[in-house]
Amino acid sequence: MPTVRTNDVDTYYERRGSGPPIVFVHGAILDHSQWDPQVDELGEDYETIAYDVRGHGRTGGSDRGTYSIDLFADDLDALLAALDLENPVLCGLSTGGCIAQVYAARHPERLAGLVLADTFTPAIDDWREWLQRVALLKATVPPVRLVGYQRVERVMVWLQERFAGEGVSGDYEQIERLRTAGPKMETDEFVKVIRAVANFHRTTIDFGSIPVPTLVLYGEREPLFVRRHASKLSAEIRNATVRAVPGAGHASNLDEPEFFTGALREFLSGIETRPEN
Numbered sequence: 650m651p652t653v654r655t656n657d658v659d660t661y662y663e664r665r666g667s668g669p670p671i672v673f674v675h676g677a678i679l680d681h682s683q684w685d686p687q688v689d690e691l692g693e694d695y696e697t698i699a700y701d702v703r704g705h706g707r708t709g710g711s712d713r714g715t716y717s718i719d720l721f722a723d724d725l726d727a728l729l730a731a732l733d734l735e736n737p738v739l740c741g742l743s744t745g746g747c748i749a750q751v752y753a754a755r756h757p758e759r760l761a762g763l764v765l766a767d768t769f770t771p772a773i774d775d776w777r778e779w780l781q782r783v784a785l786l787k788a789t790v791p792p793v794r795l796v797g798y799q800r801v802e803r804v805m806v807w808l809q810e811r812f813a814g815e816g817v818s819g820d821y822e823q824i825e826r827l828r829t830a831g832p833k834m835e836t837d838e839f840v841k842v843i844r845a846v847a848n849f850h851r852t853t854i855d856f857g858s859i860p861v862p863t864l865v866l867y868g869e870r871e872p873l874f875v876r877r878h879a880s881k882l883s884a885e886i887r888n889a890t891v892r893a894v895p896g897a898g899h900a901s902n903l904d905e906p907e908f909f910t911g912a913l914r915e916f917l918s919g920i921e922t923r924p925e926n
Contacts, residue, residue: 652708655727656720661707662700662728666692669761670737671917673699674725674745676767676900677842678798679824680706680831683742686906687913695917698737700728702748704838706831716845718744718852722751729759738917740764742902744846750882754854757861762920763886764913766866767899769878770885771852778874779850786847790840798839799828823903856885863889864916868897868904875899890916 652659663681665688673684681699688697701708703724704716713720725748729737738761741749746768753763773779789798834842863886867879883891892912897904 653728653731655703655724655731657713658703658708658711658724660700660703660724660728662698662732663688664696664698664732666694666696668695669917669920670696670698670734672725672729672734672737672739673697674739674741674748675699675702675705676743676745677846678705678834678839679827682706682827682831683900683903684740687740687902687910690906690910691914691917694914698732698734702745704842705834709832710835710838710841713841716841718747718751718845718849721748721845722755725752726756736761738762738764738920740766740913741768742766743768743899744842747846747849747852750854750856751852753859753861753863754856757859760861762861762916763859763863764866764916765863765882766909767868767871767875767901768882769849769875770856770881771850771854772878772881773850774874774877781872781874783847783850786843789843793839793843794836798834798836799825824900856882857887859886860888862916862920864912865889865891866894866901866909866912867891868899868901869893869895870898871901872899 652661673687675681675683680701684699688699691697702721704710736759739749739753746765749763749765753760773782865879865882867876879891883889894901894905894908902909
């Protein structure tokens with residue numbers, strides 16, 4: 650099982666293919682297997698690295714009492730250094746996109762490009778968004794300790810579909826299949842990860858420091874606040890392009906893998922052929 654020491658955890662990763670490197674960062678409460686459709690399609694032309702973020706999958710948890718998106722970005726930096734990757738493209742989705750934003754703003758000189766999918770910035774625009782991103786996430790902690798995160802999340806998905814529109818959560822059955830196939834997340838780790846996501850609004854990111862080509866993707870059926878943040882990211886990152894993924898919800902790489910991978914491949918090809926400054 651390939652792992653490298655990143656700060657105080659042994660991070661599990663899968664490295665395949667050859668060519669320009671692309672690093673995938675998964676969403677919360679999933680693992681590296683979220684990216685299997687893209688890894689399978691791109692492996693002949695690119696070197697792909699997909700890993701399990703601290704608290705997830707085969708990386709598992711740690712003795713730290715709290716986590717943060719900043720900590721996850723530090724782990725990512727240690728992973729890229731340990732694997733000796735030069736100027737990869739970084740691709741993150743949802744919470745993985747939050748991690749990618751922080752890393753790109755801190756280390757823009759170490760990347761060739763950036764892909765931010767189904768994600769959001771630290772800024773919270775109104776009370777409705779605060780309710781979804783902070784209050785409701787933190788409110789899941791007590792019931793999760795009682796009945797487990799799987800049951801609580803099913804209720805959350807039902808509520809989203811009822812009040813935000815059908816398809817907003819994407820193909821949730823596929824998400825459940827991925828979780829069933831991988832290692833089960835410990836309840837204490839779930840709590841630390843969810844609190845890290847809920848506290849992301851306290852993070853400061855200088856988007857003006859990100860010069861690399863950036864692709865912003867979002868599912869057509871995403872929650873409204875995620876769609877707003879796609880526009881915000883494309884406005885604040887000076888070399889960004891934004892594209893909607895037709896018919897997709899919050900896991901657009903799984904909901905519409907053919908479109909997502911095609912958009913990603915087109916973006917990667919553009920990076921390879923752009924003139925040197």
